[in-house]
Amino acid sequence: MSDESSYRVATEFSGKLAKPPWGYRQWMLTGNPAIFFDHLANRFGDFVHYRGLFNFYLINHPDLIKNVLQQTNKNFDKNTPIYRRFANAFGNGLVVSEDNRWRCQRKLMQPMFGHRAIEQFFPVMVASTNEMLARWQARPNQESSFDIAPEMSRLTLEIVGRTLFRDNFGSASEKIQEWTHTIDSYSAKPPIPIIRDLWFPSRRNRGLKRTLREFHGFIQEMIDERVATKHGDDLLGILLRAQDPQSGQAMSHTQIADEVLGMIVGGHETSSSALTWAWYELTQHPETLTRVFEEIDQVIGSRPLEIEQIKRLSFTRMVLDEVLRLHPPFWFENRNTRQETKLAGVDLPAGSIIVMSRYSLHRHSQYWRDPNQFNPHRFQPKHEENPRSSYAYLPFGGGPRICIGTHFAMMEMLVIMALIGRHFQIELSLEDRHEMSAATTMTPKHGVRVIARPRVL
Numbered sequence: 195m196s197d198e199s200s201y202r203v204a205t206e207f208s209g210k211l212a213k214p215p216w217g218y219r220q221w222m223l224t225g226n227p228a229i230f231f232d233h234l235a236n237r238f239g240d241f242v243h244y245r246g247l248f249n250f251y252l253i254n255h256p257d258l259i260k261n262v263l264q265q266t267n268k269n270f271d272k273n274t275p276i277y278r279r280f281a282n283a284f285g286n287g288l289v290v291s292e293d294n295r296w297r298c299q300r301k302l303m304q305p306m307f308g309h310r311a312i313e314q315f316f317p318v319m320v321a322s323t324n325e326m327l328a329r330w331q332a333r334p335n336q337e338s339s340f341d342i343a344p345e346m347s348r349l350t351l352e353i354v355g356r357t358l359f360r361d362n363f364g365s366a367s368e369k370i371q372e373w374t375h376t377i378d379s380y381s382a383k384p385p386i387p388i389i390r391d392l393w394f395p396s397r398r399n400r401g402l403k404r405t406l407r408e409f410h411g412f413i414q415e416m417i418d419e420r421v422a423t424k425h426g427d428d429l430l431g432i433l434l435r436a437q438d439p440q441s442g443q444a445m446s447h448t449q450i451a452d453e454v455l456g457m458i459v460g461g462h463e464t465s466s467s468a469l470t471w472a473w474y475e476l477t478q479h480p481e482t483l484t485r486v487f488e489e490i491d492q493v494i495g496s497r498p499l500e501i502e503q504i505k506r507l508s509f510t511r512m513v514l515d516e517v518l519r520l521h522p523p524f525w526f527e528n529r530n531t532r533q534e535t536k537l538a539g540v541d542l543p544a545g546s547i548i549v550m551s552r553y554s555l556h557r558h559s560q561y562w563r564d565p566n567q568f569n570p571h572r573f574q575p576k577h578e579e580n581p582r583s584s585y586a587y588l589p590f591g592g593g594p595r596i597c598i599g600t601h602f603a604m605m606e607m608l609v610i611m612a613l614i615g616r617h618f619q620i621e622l623s624l625e626d627r628h629e630m631s632a633a634t635t636m637t638p639k640h641g642v643r644v645i646a647r648p649r650v651l
């Protein structure tokens with residue numbers, strides 16, 4: 195797909211629906227589905243009707259995607275095997291809820307995630323990152339390599355956990371890590387009917403049910419404590435106090451528990467995977483790494499990190515934008531047609547599954563020059579390719595279901611990059627072996643082994 199000559203400014207979709215032979219290369223779907231969807235789009239075009247053991251319509255054109263996610267979004271819902279499995283794993287929170295329930299929840303929660311509102315969580319982000327750096331400083335051998343992926347995962351879980359529960363997170367962190375791991379690994383498995391239905395008595399299903407009981411018990415305890423003490427300046431306290439300005443309605447405790455679970459699961463593996471890829475790309479591109487460090491030194495110097503400085507890290511932000519293009523953490527999207535629906539002139543029957551791969555979209559040679567190249571400069575504000583407003587770049591989704599945690603995640607990732615960059619020189623270890631894995635999130639299969647040497651400031 196990396197043919198420079200096919201790059202052009204986005205034009206309207208004028209293609210046709212392609213139909214590969216029944217069961218075409220079906221086996222690839224169980225290996226690496228991102229590579230399979232990429233192959234389908236390269237071989238058959240931007241609108242593909244796939245038929246086999248799984249049936250779906252693949253869309254890989256910004257116009258079609260805009261249609262589904264925004265212009266005619268009411269014709270589509272999340273009644274798909276993948277979202278049903280997410281509902282099994284983390285309840286009926288924003289990620290999976292629909293219609294009125296989704297609208298009310300989103301309206302209540304939107305203000306908590308606005309640009310200004312999330313600034314109150316900046317100190318938690320800084321404190322958690324500094325604690326991780328203190329652990330790194332205390333390592334007996336600074337020359338030995340380690341996998342940065344579990345470090346990023348633990349840190350982002352800590353940040354979302356402390357944002358929600360403040361100090362209560364500390365005492366429960368081991369348990370929460372264990373519960374989250376069980377939920378993540380259930381969500382990442384293919385949605386095989388019956389076997390993944392929770393009534394089926396497999397070991398994994400029993401483990402998930404036990405985990406959910408324990409997790410809900412913990413969240414309920416946290417809620418009871420805040421209700422009893424009428425206290426809580428953490429996100430859980432804010433959720434408990436939130437009321438619809440018109441109706442005065444608040445969320446039920448069950449709703450809050452579902453939202454909390456959704457935020458913990460959806461809000462940490464995503465940022466952690468992006469950060470892991472960021473360190474991978476930076477260590478592969480030493481000149482970019484040097485520029486990031488120079489920017490961090492220039493903007494922050496040796497002063498304690500302040501929120502205003504984060505906003506001035508414009509090159510580091512471009513690096514993150516480019517990482518999210520090449521390695522979109524939540525790489526796969528799917529919807530169901532509620533009723534017979536027209537898309538690009540084609541009648542799709544009710545109950546059709548629509549899938550899109552951000553991995554393929556973000557590497558589409560018609561919208562990106564040298565799409566497989568890591569090039570943060572394409573995110574300069576006036577760059578001809580700059581696609582922030584178009585549907586060719588959707589790391590956080592688009593339309594009304596766009597990620598509610600976008601500003602939170604961007605601030606968190608910038609804080610972590612800035613503090614690591616200020617205190618450590620990161621180098622890719624020679625032992626690193628690279629392979630991409632695409633389950634719920636897109637991650638480096640074997641992690642990313644780095645050497646982190648303290649910087650002399």
Ligand code: HEM
Pocket residue numbers: 288289290300354456457460461462464465468522523524527588589590591592594595596597598599600602603
């Ligand atoms: C780099 C980090 C992140 C990425 C790439 C990401 C990506 C996404 C995407 C693509 C969607 C849209 C799914 C759809 O179209 O239905 C989404 C939705 C959502 N995300 Fe994120 N996310 C990130 C971080 C976070 C964080 C930190 C939180 C919360 C603390 C969060 C909470 C949510 C929620 C609640 C939704 C559902 C929104 C709705 O349907 O109204 N995400 N995310």
